[in-house]
Amino acid sequence: MSESPEKDERHRSRMQRKKAVVDEKIAQAQGEQGVFLVHSGNGKGKSSSAFGMVARALGHGMRVGVVQFIKGAASTGEEAFFRRFPEEVSFHVMGEGFTWETQDRQRDIAKAQAAWGIARQLLNDPQVGLVVLDELNIALKHGYLELDTVLADIAARPPMQHVVATGRGVLPAMVEAADTVTEMGLVKHAFKAGIKAQKGVEF
């Protein structure tokens, strides 16, 4: 909040150099294509970031498909909200809550396979600009789906379609295949301080 002209000038000079670097990087990155993103890690924000991308895509007039592989026994806020736009968002909740709620591996496998059937339809549809595969990483980690099948279907999607796969415990082959990978790291969580899951934050 200093008013010193020297500080302002240093700032201007530093920002000019930064702008030159950013402009150069933008000039180099000219490929137009669909992007495959992975959100993993133990922190918050893996799914909500994917749902923020849904809002962003809708703002650009794109059509969106969502498949929830594990969560969804409880209706979440995002689901309630995005179901308001049935023409623009195709929303599929295939899981039956977390696997430690069901404790039935064969049923989890059957559900995950059915979910992948829906995902494959979306990944085949060039009208769909963004496909969200929510908690896919968990289904893969538990071996509920064939990794090779999943990677092949993602690779064969329409060239301009974006895909985002979420969930902790991502397999190395998914990181290898993805264009952009973010690890949401847990620094601090309200839950551990005795605050229970809050509407609008956790669900």
Next chain:
Amino acid sequence: MSESPEKDERHRSRMQRKKAVVDEKIAQAQGEQGVFLVHSGNGKGKSSSAFGMVARALGHGMRVGVVQFIKGAASTGEEAFFRRFPEEVSFHVMGEGFTWETQDRQRDIAKAQAAWGIARQLLNDPQVGLVVLDELNIALKHGYLELDTVLADIAARPPMQHVVATGRGVLPAMVEAADTVTEMGLVKHAFKAGIKAQKGVEF
């Protein structure tokens, strides 16, 4: 994908133990209160995760306020989308692009201060269930706002209101004050592989 009963039984037993741990944690966490979240780090997803929370909150019928401190010279997809709901979302874009575009420190400070004036109104309004302070961390890092004022206004908000502050380079005092902190770490970025910023992903 094994059909072996032993593997299924091991899975069931492991998931039962996990369920017991999760149920115990839920039983302990009973505080009902607004949560203050921080999204920082160099990876993607800080802002889009906050916008996913907006969708979630709207799904629960909450009212939402958004203040963008730095970004917003270009109209983003999220802005275009959430401006469809003027009764539910109060959306304020106060910055004029990244600071390395403007290169004018005094103007950046004036804009940030004006943005905080709007933020303070939202933080005073018990009708607003979620306040998004997008790129606030950057404004604080550059010293465009008084940290003590910001922390005091956040602490004095209505008890059930949630706040999420985004941006890389979060100050330690913000981490200290927050209930939940997520560090979005960059593992891999399409930009570096020569793919330019894509509609629906980066903007």
